[in-house]
Amino acid sequence: MTRDPSGQARSVEDHAGIIARMLEPLSEQPPEETVRLDAALGRVTAEEVRSEVDLPLFRNSQMDGYAVRAADIRSAPVALEVSGDIPAGHTSPVTLIAGTALRIMTGAPVPTGSDTIVPVEDTELVLGRDDDLEGAVVEIRRSRAAGEYVRERGSDVRRGEVLVSAGTRLAPRHLAALAAAGVETVRARARLRVGILTTGSELISSGAPGFGQVYDANGVALAALVEESGATVSVRASSDDDPAAFERILDDALAQSDLVITSGGISKGAYEVVREVLHPRGADVTTVAMQPGGPQATAVVGGVPVFAFPGNPVSTQVSFVVFLRDPLRAAAGLPPIPPVEAALTADLQSVPGRRQFLRGLLDGSGGVAPVAGHSSHLVAGMARADVLIDVPAEAEAVEAGATVTVWTL
Template identity: 60%
Template sequence: MARRTVEEHAAAIAELLAPALTPTPTVVPLAGARGRVAFTDVRSPVDLPLFRNSQMDGIAVRAADVASVPARLPLRGTVPAGATQPPPLDPGTAVRIMTGAPVPGGADTVVPVEETSTDGTHVVVHRGRGAGEYVREPGSDVTAGEVLVPAGTLLAPRHLAALAAAGLDRVTVRQSPHVAVLTTGDELIEPGTRPSPGQLFDANATALDAACAEAGAQVVVRERTADDPAEFGAALARAVAGADVVLTSGGISQGEFEVVRQVVGPTGGWVGSVAMQPGGPQATAVLDGVPVVCFPGNPVSTQVSFAVFVRPLLRAAAGLPPIRPVPLPLADDVRGMPGKRQFRRGRVDENGRVSIVAGPGSHLVAAMAASDVLVPVDRDLAAGETVEVIPL
């Protein structure tokens, strides 16, 4: 059985997935753009503000008319937000104005309402304001043609608000990689159903679906099959037809009912092992030009394999920032396993030290849930040693 190092397998998967994960653009409505990455610079089609408007509820005046206070001026009506452009303001007069309302021609300042008093026909301004105060000029935020959101921006609500304010209702983003998830095993049943003796709930479908979404990908096919080569082969054909990348779990060890190995092996794919724990059995293939990456079926093995080999590639394709290893000290001694890299599950304490959570077993899903980092262990490590942990 062929065996690779972790680095060799990571490089092989990166090469395998590269053609399928070439970034491509797609246009989406703003309502579906949060968390996506802008593919190109987005330029504003308009000046913002769109027109000269008031920053405050107050009184629009000429600054020269309130240079000496108190100043008593006749009121010439009210300009509400949403009004059309009001007539010009005559010298020596004032007009009530609401926040966001267009400022009349001739008026060059807005006095906040708190700094005035009125008897209904006249207003008394108690504090003078200079020209331009509380008046928003068109283009003072951004001018037409200026970059509003740069390419590569991870779109958050604040970015979408800026696009909407400029009148845009859609944006060009990186296409999310389309992934198919196939889980296998006669023993697997859907969570929420009642298990019979010997049956297990399928955790891997949920884990891979959520992990793909977190990595910026979209799961477009999700199926579970029994350990039947014909059934799995048909599901694999549907997955290849509908996705950029296919991920499978289970069926690649050395037992008698290893359905993925039975179907993928004869296609010329690689079926072997990686010098790691958990996640030793691994396989890859290309079917009709679509890469297939096969993980072992134990739940922790599947999650570790995804985090180590596939998550970085999906995130890069989606334009998301990489999740980089973090150097942290160990809280306790850790014993390694000769010839294999262990990915122990760990938790960072309030002092920034990493404690190992439970044992190395690939079935310990509760321990995985209680962890927030993977701790690569190539040898015996002593408490206090610094290790490069992988955030989960």
């Protein structure tokens, strides 16, 4: 059991620093890959993307209405012959005859010779019908200046200009701009491949639990946390408390992953399968002065970092948020999620000597209230929370009204 020179359990800060240093090589020179646009949501661009076209691609109408010359409608109201129709998607160039109008739809190419669009709301067809413009005449009720409701080519972006900067986490708005410019793929940071291993003979993944069995919540929780942090799950497996069984899934995960996370099997009791297998491989098995999440272990096996968390569901989730979330986000090119301050709205009790991470719920006005109890098995209570209340190790109680640090979940 590793402790600091004073004989005390390792501090949260010290353990977080160890994990951050283990993961630094994965973020200093992150690999890149080419990603299809339809699979690029949430990915972080590895290089800037410049437009190869002007946007809009051509002069087009901003409104349904009539394409005219501003000079011909200066004395509006005025009646003009309708010389044709231009729907969206029209592919043949059209020229406007002076002294006439062309009906035009939104997005349709503006004809040569036209410099303004009159919205349909400012017009009335006085001869002809909407479905038959033969011999039609339209009355333009108000004048328009040159350029009104005309989208000029390149008015959004010019060819060669930056569409998306390097280091951008692609959101739907970015994908829309890239698609509009005809971009089909982007260079993005490759996602770290994370193996997730849960342990315990009591675990089942589905079906009706037998006596003494529980559903494997940690595999689901860790997979979601990994994906949310910009990485991807390479392997997700579970083993019972047989060391040989765990060693098989560990070796498989190591072969396919950039890092591996385990849950369970590292405490001081019997059947601690992760500790049994990792300790001979050089693992640093320790106790961190925190609750929940005290038992922790780290190792590098075959060049792959391994992070072992305790098995209670709340302990596993708290361990990830406190120790792994920001390093994984850094490797993905994402910003950290720093703790913030809030005003405590109810008294709380704490265990002195251990830094507490209690579940809490923000009230929308800068206040936070404790949710559920201290125990690390209260996974439904965790679901009701949206933050962790960070209580210093020396505190035995914190009164309502005090300012506390909270970690966003």
